[in-house]
Amino acid sequence: MREHRQDTRSRIQDVALDLFTEQGYEATSLREIAERLGVTKAALYYHFKSKDEIVTSFMEDRAATLERLVAWGQAEPRTDEMRREFVRRYAAELTEGRHYRVMRFLERNQTALRDHPKSERVREVMYSVFELLSEADDPLPLRIKSSLALFAMHATWFIAPEQDYSDEEREGAALQVALELVDAVAADRQPTG
């Protein structure tokens, strides 16, 4: 939830995140961000050293949160119930703060962020997330299903965008599908129960 009163630094982050996601990082100029805030480009440079550093500032938070969640998962036994609880926690955190918007920004600017250090950090920790949901000897179809569980939680926005589902409905349905997928993978691993 965005605060009603924010300092300038935080307002720059919010406007930039929205514009970068909507139009793309490269297609969004600092002039546009400044204009929407009612200031000039030069003012932005008081708060951030560069355009790149605006991105860094909100990616850092996402990377740290994901790393904490992965640390929790790695300390737990690798059971089916751990995986269910992991997915629940992942979904819950995604709805807090700027996390969902940052993931959407990342997905839609994969190429522009290809060599960005923070982007690589998020990609690496997402790979650890994927590893947590997988077993070493899972065949490829099971790996794909585990990945789709993660993707389901990120992608609610592109499902039936014209229909008026509430955010809560979308989040709930996405979590349900994600849990069904990890359950299906668990069942596939032990066909005899």
Next chain:
Amino acid sequence: MREHRQDTRSRIQDVALDLFTEQGYEATSLREIAERLGVTKAALYYHFKSKDEIVTSFMEDRAATLERLVAWGQAEPRTDEMRREFVRRYAAELTEGRHYRVMRFLERNQTALRDHPKSERVREVMYSVFELLSEADDPLPLRIKSSLALFAMHATWFIAPEQDYSDEEREGAALQVALELVDAVAADRQPTG
């Protein structure tokens, strides 16, 4: 499969498609494309009126192919078996020509192509594809699963990229998961058989 001998126009398309997908549309300059081909920027302008028109040229083929497939599906009765056959045809076409590369280019340049007419045409026909896989009264979780079936076929490249699965293994596994998902959706619709 790319031909060994190509005319210059076709070579420009291939190099541009690869660079646009790898680095992003906006981040790729005509100078880079020209250099990789061993010609100058001005030479590209003999074959294409603008940078935008290079994109248009390979998106047109993708849109037309998708529209033909959707026309087939819309003429068929909306049965479970039609949906299975539709997914099989979709997967088969994706492996031909430049289709898979064009979809990857689209996914990775969503923002840059936001207002591109051909991109909107592909988005619209993808929405018709989604409609074909859905029933009017499908609840949200079923809609999400149907979408994931499509996504599975596009996303094999991000699954375990470091492992050496062959293209055939990836395509086969993705098709299998997509079919399992449409079957699961069909089963959810008729829990009593």
Next chain:
DNA sequence: GTCTATAGCGCGATAGAC
């Protein structure tokens, strides 16, 4: 069909006043 040369523009970033 490809070249050299350049026009014209918007960008990220900086300097220095207030």
Next chain:
DNA sequence: GTCTATCGCGCTATAGAC
């Protein structure tokens, strides 16, 4: 903390020779 003014660059695109 925000402003005006400007620098330098790389880009898309075009003109015209060969």
